[in-house]
Amino acid sequence: MAEAAKVLEWVNESEGLGLVLQHALVGGAAIDAHGSALPAETFAICEKADAILLGAVGGPKWDKLPPADRPEKGGLLEIRKRLDLFGNLRPAILYPQLAGASSLKPELVSGLDILIVRELTGGIYFGQPRGIRELENGEREGYNTYVYNESQIRRIGKVAFELAQKRGGRLCSVDKANVLEVTMLWREVMDEMAKDYPDVELSHMYVDNAAMQLIRAPKQFDVVVTGNMFGDILSDAAAMLTGSIGMLPSASLDVNGRGMYEPCHGSAPDIAGQNKANPLATILSVAMMLRYSLNEPAAAQRIEDAVSTVLDQGFRTADIFSEGNNLVGTVEMGDAVIAAL
Amino acid sequence: MAEAAKVLEWVNESEGLGLVLQHALVGGAAIDAHGSALPAETFAICEKADAILLGAVGGPKWDKLPPADRPEKGGLLEIRKRLDLFGNLRPAILYPQLAGASSLKPELVSGLDILIVRELTGGIYFGQPRGIRELENGEREGYNTYVYNESQIRRIGKVAFELAQKRGGRLCSVDKANVLEVTMLWREVMDEMAKDYPDVELSHMYVDNAAMQLIRAPKQFDVVVTGNMFGDILSDAAAMLTGSIGMLPSASLDVNGRGMYEPCHGSAPDIAGQNKANPLATILSVAMMLRYSLNEPAAAQRIEDAVSTVLDQGFRTADIFSEGNNLVGTVEMGDAVIAAL
Numbered sequence: 001m002a003e004a005a006k007v008l009e010w011v012n013e014s015e016g017l018g019l020v021l022q023h024a025l026v027g028g029a030a031i032d033a034h035g036s037a038l039p040a041e042t043f044a045i046c047e048k049a050d051a052i053l054l055g056a057v058g059g060p061k062w063d064k065l066p067p068a069d070r071p072e073k074g075g076l077l078e079i080r081k082r083l084d085l086f087g088n089l090r091p092a093i094l095y096p097q098l099a100g101a102s103s104l105k106p107e108l109v110s111g112l113d114i115l116i117v118r119e120l121t122g123g124i125y126f127g128q129p130r131g132i133r134e135l136e137n138g139e140r141e142g143y144n145t146y147v148y149n150e151s152q153i154r155r156i157g158k159v160a161f162e163l164a165q166k167r168g169g170r171l172c173s174v175d176k177a178n179v180l181e182v183t184m185l186w187r188e189v190m191d192e193m194a195k196d197y198p199d200v201e202l203s204h205m206y207v208d209n210a211a212m213q214l215i216r217a218p219k220q221f222d223v224v225v226t227g228n229m230f231g232d233i234l235s236d237a238a239a240m241l242t243g244s245i246g247m248l249p250s251a252s253l254d255v256n257g258r259g260m261y262e263p264c265h266g267s268a269p270d271i272a273g274q275n276k277a278n279p280l281a282t283i284l285s286v287a288m289m290l291r292y293s294l295n296e297p298a299a300a301q302r303i304e305d306a307v308s309t310v311l312d313q314g315f316r317t318a319d320i321f322s323e324g325n326n327l328v329g330t331v332e333m334g335d336a337v338i339a340a341l
Numbered sequence: 342m343a344e345a346a347k348v349l350e351w352v353n354e355s356e357g358l359g360l361v362l363q364h365a366l367v368g369g370a371a372i373d374a375h376g377s378a379l380p381a382e383t384f385a386i387c388e389k390a391d392a393i394l395l396g397a398v399g400g401p402k403w404d405k406l407p408p409a410d411r412p413e414k415g416g417l418l419e420i421r422k423r424l425d426l427f428g429n430l431r432p433a434i435l436y437p438q439l440a441g442a443s444s445l446k447p448e449l450v451s452g453l454d455i456l457i458v459r460e461l462t463g464g465i466y467f468g469q470p471r472g473i474r475e476l477e478n479g480e481r482e483g484y485n486t487y488v489y490n491e492s493q494i495r496r497i498g499k500v501a502f503e504l505a506q507k508r509g510g511r512l513c514s515v516d517k518a519n520v521l522e523v524t525m526l527w528r529e530v531m532d533e534m535a536k537d538y539p540d541v542e543l544s545h546m547y548v549d550n551a552a553m554q555l556i557r558a559p560k561q562f563d564v565v566v567t568g569n570m571f572g573d574i575l576s577d578a579a580a581m582l583t584g585s586i587g588m589l590p591s592a593s594l595d596v597n598g599r600g601m602y603e604p605c606h607g608s609a610p611d612i613a614g615q616n617k618a619n620p621l622a623t624i625l626s627v628a629m630m631l632r633y634s635l636n637e638p639a640a641a642q643r644i645e646d647a648v649s650t651v652l653d654q655g656f657r658t659a660d661i662f663s664e665g666n667n668l669v670g671t672v673e674m675g676d677a678v679i680a681a682l
């Protein structure tokens with residue numbers, strides 16, 4: 001986050017964007033400092049902001065807290081829900097400079113460019129009732145509810161269909177309609193909506209098959225739309241296909257396009273604070289933010305070009321390192337981007 | 342299925358096993374012939390059998406039926422549930438002869454041998470309440486319930502811990518305990534059980550991370566245990582890693598080890614009846630059945646060796662074909678296995 005803020009401030013000044021960057025704590029850091037994963041002050045700042053840049057949250061240190069108080073539920077999911085950031089865009093793009101970093105054979109992933117559109121404020125993540133209860137025989141039972149209504153499906157469908165129009169014109173909706181009623185409704189609504197988007201070719205795929213197809217032939221996909229839980233799983237798989245999950249940004253948008261931007265990767269507590277993490281996903285999240293929420297496409301492009309330049313120059317953090325390149329730490333990578341800018 | 346039955350009959354006669362093979366319809370074929378995906382007669386035969394060999398069900402022809410009547414829910418899930426076949430074993434093994442068929446780079450998958458243990462009769466597949474209802478504002482809402490009690494978790498845990506003991510001694514339990522209460526209970530129970538298996542090293546992984554790790558470094562896994570829905574997704578992904586999902590059998594066992602055996606792959610309606618499908622997964626399911634339910638390990642081994650022989654001889658159905666081998670159809674592959682036997 002420090003490197004991304006550095007890049008943002010640099011672009012802000014050199015391009016005279018007039019952005020005001022405010023800092024606020026969330027997740028584990030906020031719990032440690034204020035006893036809450038989402039302090040009122042943090043939320044107030046987020047609510048007034050034109051866009052939010054978020055660092056990944058979570059770690060073993062806070063895993064023993066009651067679920068609702070942990071960084072994930074108490075911080076991240078709470079902001080998503082309270083600001084109604086239902087439209088989660090997760091690109092999986094293979095950077096040509098990193099082609100060798102993929103687990104997959106080069107011919108299967110070269111040129112890969114998938115966009116996963118994940119519903120982010122509904123589904124089983126937020127469904128009620130939920131909890132752990134005691135049964136009559138004394139044993140416990142855990143339960144969650146996977147639920148979507150038609151308007152929820154429709155509004156994420158709209159995001160996905162419109163993005164498909166701007167991209168390759170193909171939309172694959174992923175569900176488990178052979179088993180789960182909630183996804184039967186999902187499929188039905190997507191089919192209805194398809195009539196309004198004659199220029200988009202809609203297909204359906206079961207989630208188990210989608211997981212297989214992502215591995216077998218990922219380039220068959222253009223835009224994928226799915227619910228919160230399946231989107232969580234498939235977007236991580238898709239990102240990993242590129243071999244550079246440390247490179248991938250994401251956006252979470254409300255109906256007005258106001259958004260929160262964060263790396264696709266997690267908080268990697270095992271390497272936190274060791275100057276090892278790859279800052280490029282968060283730096284590219286800044287670019288995405290400038291483009292989607294702050295209407296500064298030129299500044300966004302400059303950052304993206306700078307990232308491409310540092311890759312060309314051979315700068316690599318450990319996660320994307322390969323023989324013959326220049327292994328650098330988090331700070332040095334941030335500096336390299338500024339230098340390229 | 343015809344080829345697998347052929348192999349079973351051949352082994353039965355030549356080894357004098359004294360098995361009686363009864364045929365019964367299930368899924369789409371049963372709907373067409375008897376108007377039900379699981380006719381009473383079929384279920385009666387299954388109930389009395391020592392083991393069941395099942396052909397994959399489902400296809401577009403029956404997708405417009407009410408969900409409960411379709412091949413998947415009305416046939417497959419119904420047998421699993423009524424016979425309480427809760428323990429689903431799905432191996433993902435790379436056949437050395439097919440190493441080139443994997444999407445992954447050879448060094449990442451050579452020697453791959455993972456066993457996914459999936460809970461098969463609980464979780465969101467069977468949770469109540471479920472359905473599609475009309476809300477007060479007139480729109481519809483779909484809902485399902487993801488639920489597990491302690492005994493359900495414990496009995497699948499037992500299967501997984503015991504298998505880990507017999508294999509590499511490592512068990513990875515996959516959940517989404519940072520979001521879903523039902524999987525918080527799952528994790529807690531697995532942790533408790535671990536105390537009774539000091540020779541097994543238990544780890545936990547979030548499902549999104551598991552999907553990534555399967556792609557990044559699949560050989561880190563030995564036995565994986567997870568719920569019905571996550572198991573559906575991850576076992577398909579794991580199978581696809583081997584590049585030969587047409588080769589992988591599966592077992593679904595009750596508490597007494599009585600079981601149903603089926604290929605990991607689906608019914609592939611696009612090639613059904615065209616003499617193109619790979620029969621080896623079903624043939625290997627016969628071997629698994631002989632070993633786990635019918636106590637005929639020698640016969641099982643003979644079949645497995647025969648499959649290895651036909652691969653050595655270069656016989657390949659289209660799904661596993663590569664240059665320089667001998668492309669054959671379903672029937673020819675079955676014949677080749679018999680010849681090798």
Ligand SMILES: CC(C)[C@H](C(=O)O)[C@@H](O)C(=O)O
Pocket residue numbers: 057058072073076077232519520549
């Ligand atoms: C940290 C976790 C709650 C979160 C999620 O499951 O949504 C993360 O995995 C993500 O994908 O952003």
Ligand SMILES: CC(C)[C@H](C(=O)O)[C@@H](O)C(=O)O
Pocket residue numbers: 178179208399413414417418573
């Ligand atoms: C056909 C379908 C209902 C089934 C499942 O989801 O369990 C299949 O995908 C499987 O994995 O056996």
